[in-house]
Amino acid sequence: MSYRIRAARPDDLRAFYDLAKLTGGGFTNLPAERATLEDKLARSEAGFSRPGENPGDDLYVFMLEHVETGAIRGTCQVFGAVGTDRPFYSYLMSTLTQKSEELGRIFRNQTLTLTTDLEGSSEVGGLFLHPQERAGGLGMLLARSRYLFIKQHRPRFGDTVLAELRGVMDQAGHSPFWDALGGRFFGMTFPEADEFNATHGTQFIADLFPKTPIYMSMLPESARAVIGQPHPTGRAALKMLENEGFVWDSYIDIFDGGPTVTARTDRIKTVMEADWLRIAGTNGADGPMMMMAAGVMHDFVACYGHATKTDNGELLIEPKSMEMMGIGPGDRILAVSR
CATH class of the missing domain: 3.40.630.30 (Gcn5-related N-acetyltransferase (GNAT))
Incomplete structure (x- = not known):
């Protein structure tokens, strides 16, 4: 994308x-x-x-x-x-419960505070x-x-x-x-x-x-x-x-x-599922779609991209996504399944 x-x-x-x-x-x-x-x-x-x-x-x-x-x-x-x-x-929104002994009834009134x-x-x-x-x-x-x-x-x-x-x-x-x-x-x-x-x-x-x-x-x-x-x-x-x-x-x-x-x-x-992963290189345009983010403060950028995890827990990312985020091999990014 x-x-x-x-x-x-x-x-x-x-x-x-x-x-x-x-x-x-x-x-x-x-x-x-x-x-x-x-x-x-x-x-x-x-x-x-x-x-x-x-x-x-x-x-x-x-x-x-x-x-x-x-x-x-x-x-x-x-x-x-x-x-x-x-x-x-x-x-x-809360409920105020009141009982009237004379009427023998309980009244529950919802209130906004x-x-x-x-x-x-x-x-x-x-x-x-x-x-x-x-x-x-x-x-x-x-x-x-x-x-x-x-x-x-x-x-x-x-x-x-x-x-x-x-x-x-x-x-x-x-x-x-x-x-x-x-x-x-x-x-x-x-x-x-x-x-x-x-x-x-x-x-x-x-x-x-x-x-x-x-x-x-x-x-x-x-x-x-x-x-x-x-x-x-x-x-x-x-x-x-x-x-x-x-x-x-x-x-x-x-x-x-x-x-x-x-x-x-x-x-x-x-927040729970996103992991910090190091980029090992490119993978063409293969692998499942992931959401990735890089950069801090003014330089923050996020996008979708095809990525593959290597056996040692690093990422191979399609070149287009790397270019959009301004990242390359050796950089660490946040990644989570789409």
């Missing part, structure tokens, strides 16, 4: 913006706001350049590049640790693939490349990784969950609130959202029905996350009610 994942650069802004315009809204990490995306690329550049080996408020943006044409066909992001410079809010439980976690997000490229495993390449980057730079990430999935909304971009809850306190439509959040952060949530638990029975059925449900276009992404070991533990996004899933960093499937 002629595609590779590489670290984003400031001159990717135009392609980054073009991808954002295709999302249809609701992607907090990929808003169609040019100035915000420019800030993201600047923040990513700072993250890749930061010295030290500890978790921080870093953002790493990656691009899916067609090597032969230079066209950018997808993007994804990794956050070092959420909640380090501002609160990271989620709603936690504003929480910052997930602060300090790393986050994977912002994954978007051009609609014309949704075949051939490119979405999987984008998704799994993030875990290889995390493994390469493990001290920079927390012990838990989370992913927020976009919730259910109508064709106009309105969220029934937001309309039933957030809209009542902010006087904003969901698109307005989502754009404000992408540009200014979530401090306004702390300022205006109620701190007391919300009884779900007080919400309309249209809102209750979408709590914890991903947008139809996000079901494949949820499946990929579940295959990596992510689980939904009753946390939801405060804006659209979509599920927030989590996994222990060192138990993510790709």
